[in-house]
Amino acid sequence: MKTTRRFLMGAAAGLALAGMVFGGSSADAKTLKIAAIVQSLNTEYNVLWADAAKAHPALADGTATLTVLDGRQDVLTQSNLFDTAITEKYDAIIFIPVDIDAGNEPIERAKAAGIPVFGSNTMVSNTALYDAYINSNDVEAGEMLAKAVIDKAGPQAKVVILEGMLGQSAQVQRLEGIQKVLKENPGVTILEQNTANWSRAEAITLMENFLTSHGDAIQGVLAENDEMAVGAIEGIRNHGLDPKTVPVAGVDGIKDALEAVKRGEQSMSILQDANGQAQGAIDLALHKIVGDSYKPRAAVWDVNGGKLAWNDGKDQHYHVPWLAVTSENVDKVLVGN
Known part of the structure; x- marks a missing residue:
């Protein structure tokens, strides 16, 4: 049976809402724990982002686990999810905020607790709060x-x-x-x-x-x-x-x-490159936690054949390129998706 994006979207939403962890066992002290607090799993792009994040190689080999938490398009829900991530002592948080201003304060709480926060897709107004962030312009x-x-x-x-x-x-x-x-x-x-x-x-x-x-x-x-x-x-x-x-x-x-x-x-x-934004954010988080010995694994980076310069993970802001899809190239894009 052919697996469709809509099927994957429903499956991903169900798993995330259930609070499932992707990757190695969270009981393993050597396994790094990453929480992704997203806007909403009711939109296809956010689900594509979550699905791409789950496919990061570092999850498959047990380097890290990823828990996707659904913000349900609500700033209070997202704020509460930050409290959960802080209480459960996650090693890093990736954040797709609902509101450009309301997302600042939860990041401040996480940083005060010693948890680095990485932006992806949509941003908060005070971008200086991020350890690093990756989106498109x-x-x-x-x-x-x-x-x-x-x-x-x-x-x-x-x-x-x-x-x-x-x-x-x-x-x-x-x-x-x-x-x-x-x-x-x-x-x-x-x-x-x-x-x-x-x-x-x-x-x-x-x-x-x-x-x-x-x-x-x-x-x-x-x-x-x-x-x-x-x-x-x-x-x-x-x-x-x-x-x-x-x-x-x-x-x-x-x-x-x-x-x-x-x-x-x-x-x-x-x-908008969901794979580049999601997996790029995981690479930035792991680089921060592990240090310079960590080598990025997402395909978006130039060191892996992509177009986005990794620059040893030193930049605070990375822009993933857009692709304009028209009648001239849509068939090629559909084949790739």
């Missing part, structure tokens, strides 16, 4: 998706913007990139702008509301992630319009978005 992603839609819709286009959960770093920074491009294209009009909280279901409803208000005056959709892009496409279809006639762009590179690109219904999906 979300301002750049916002610029890319805005340019993709304007290139298709034209310099006088009327567009709508679907935002992620307000206060998350990806929402803040992708909007910054979008606004930068809009400033460079003063002829573009924003008809509507609202949050769909990274949710496909909310995006369907929001897009239908936009279309009820503006109809076919909407000439482009800027969605800050692919779940919302796919939802917007469904909303366009539900309204009786052909999605191929309304340029839509999103971020993450989830399978449904890539399939929409292949069908010509989504102009671009900007692939």
Whole structure:
């Protein structure tokens, strides 16, 4: 039977919610314990991240264990999970925060307890708190998706913007990139702008509301992630319009978005490398704990044939490159995913 991403997503969510540990036995004193506190396992990208983290070679050989803890898109839940990790004396924490500001204080508590914290994917506002962090440049992603839609819709286009959960770093920074491009294209009009909280279901409803208000005056959709892009496409279809006639762009590179690109219904999906961000974060954590004798094992690093410079693990911030997926390269990307 073919294993699908959606099957893996459900399996990973179930395991993480059960608090299962991946890797060697936690009873082994020589085995390092890492906790990953993620935003939510209800979004495909976060589950892809967790699944990639579980596949790190250091877990398979017993060097470390990884416990994935679901923050359920709630700042209080994430804060409580930090208390759990501190009480259970984890050797390191990898953090994907729900809120750019609310995530600062839990990191401070962990650091006070002597536990290093590493950022991945979304960030807190006080990045100096991290021992190191690895993500992709979300301002750049916002610029890319805005340019993709304007290139298709034209310099006088009327567009709508679907935002992620307000206060998350990806929402803040992708909007910054979008606004930068809009400033460079003063002829573009924003008809509507609202949050769909990274949710496909909310995006369907929001897009239908936009279309009820503006109809076919909407000439482009800027969605800050692919779940919302796919939802917007469904909303366009539900309204009786052909999605191929309304340029839509999103971020993450989830399978449904890539399939929409292949069908010509989504102009671009900007692939975010879940493997690079997740496994890169584990390498940074293990390097901190073990010391300079630790050699990184993720494929993203240049020392392992990737494009991201490891630089002996000395940098505090690492940017994993984006990949723009269009009709020209989508078949190749789908084969690789």
